[in-house]
Ligand SMILES: Nc1ncnc2c1ncn2[C@@H]1O[C@H](COP(=O)(O)OP(=O)(O)OP(=O)(O)O)[C@@H](O)[C@H]1O
């Protein structure tokens with residue numbers, strides 16, 4: 001067997017990493033899904049709400065999900081964009097996903113999970129390596145499914161399972177009711193309610 005020089009090995013390593021990155025980039029990313037800093041709250045407004053949410057994020061004993069309910073126009077989206085803006089500034093926001101009814105064709109409901117997988121892999125090199133292992137020989141997982149449980153299990157939980165991540169993985173989602181959930185009902189809501197329990201079980205906090 002021919003002996004490879006260290007330089008040849010490095011070139012092969014680089015090629016493998018580049019191929020892995022290209023495969024991860026095949027996973028669909030939610031176009032325009034990111035929060036918009038300018039849509040945050042006006043200074044001095046909604047302070048009690050914002051303080052409550054910041055404390056919720058910082059408290060390791062908090063429940064894993066926090067849902068804002070309110071009538072139309074009461075400022076839920078402003079709060080969501082503001083929370084995302086503040087934590088992003090501190091490099092503590094992992095992902096944000098803003099649904100908009102008029103953009104349902106560009107931003108489908110299942111993109112929530114694929115976008116989160118891409119954001120996690122941008123943020124944590126160890127997650128990227130683990131995700132690469134899961135999807136590298138599996139085209140159907142990269143581009144062939146919209147099934148929430150499959151995507152969540154394969155693109156999020158599986159790569160996370162042996163990783164130790166310090167601090168909370170913060171995800172801000174706005175306007176779930178505008179997600180255009182293909183089930184036509186509230187399956188995405190139900191699925192997210194269940195998955196927040198799975199997050200607790202993986203001890204990721
Ligand atoms: N704290 C705030 N700071 C700045 N603007 C606000 C605030 N709260 C509400 N607004 C303004 O009020 C309008 C409605 O707010 P927003 O879109 O956040 O409400 P919402 O609860 O998300 O409504 P919907 O249920 O229709 O999505 C927006 O134009 C927004 O700019």
Ligand SMILES: [Mg+2]
Nearest residue numbers: 076077078175
């Ligand atoms: Mg809103």
